[in-house]
Amino acid sequence: MSDTDTAPDETESTDDDTAAETETETDATTDGPRVRRYANYAVLLVLGLLAFVAVIQLYLSVSNAIRTWINPEYRSLFQAAFNLVVLLAAGVGISYQLRRLYG
Template identity: 60%
Template sequence: MTDTTDTDIEPAGGSESATGTDPAENRTDEGSDDRSDLRRTLNYALLGGLSLLALIATIQLYLNVSSAINQWVTYEYRSLFQAAFNLTVLLLVSTGMVWQVRRLRE
């Protein structure tokens, strides 16, 4: 029979430390964090660019619809059509703002 002492026996986890955690789990992959930060920054930059483009397109649409109302609608009804159009835009913007505030509060 061979004599085994306490020093010859490995812990059940092999490379686990006395705290029971794997040392490999404590290491962070800094390259992955850098890529994640870069990806997040690029996503925000893309979102900002697309938002600016959407803002410009929205302003152009608003001005063109106003021009079309002035051209196609008789003078007596222009203010009514402009008011209806402005109310529609206001309701859409308000809905978008409420939706965004709810998303931010989650």
């Protein structure tokens, strides 16, 4: 075999190595946004569960405080106002996280 026979073989293996490196770089580039999206979903899930538990405890505490401090004829009005505030706060938080995921 001559030197010219080995030269194309080296070039072919170099081309194969370059193609493999390009594939690896492409996979790494597409993994970043996917991992970020899954992390955002995980954050949304954890925040949702945390908010659920906190809202239940807060609701029970505020209901108890309303029963203690507010006259019976105004209790339903205060309960409704409190429920509205909780709903609006949850809506703002969820919409912010969904905008991060899809927008």
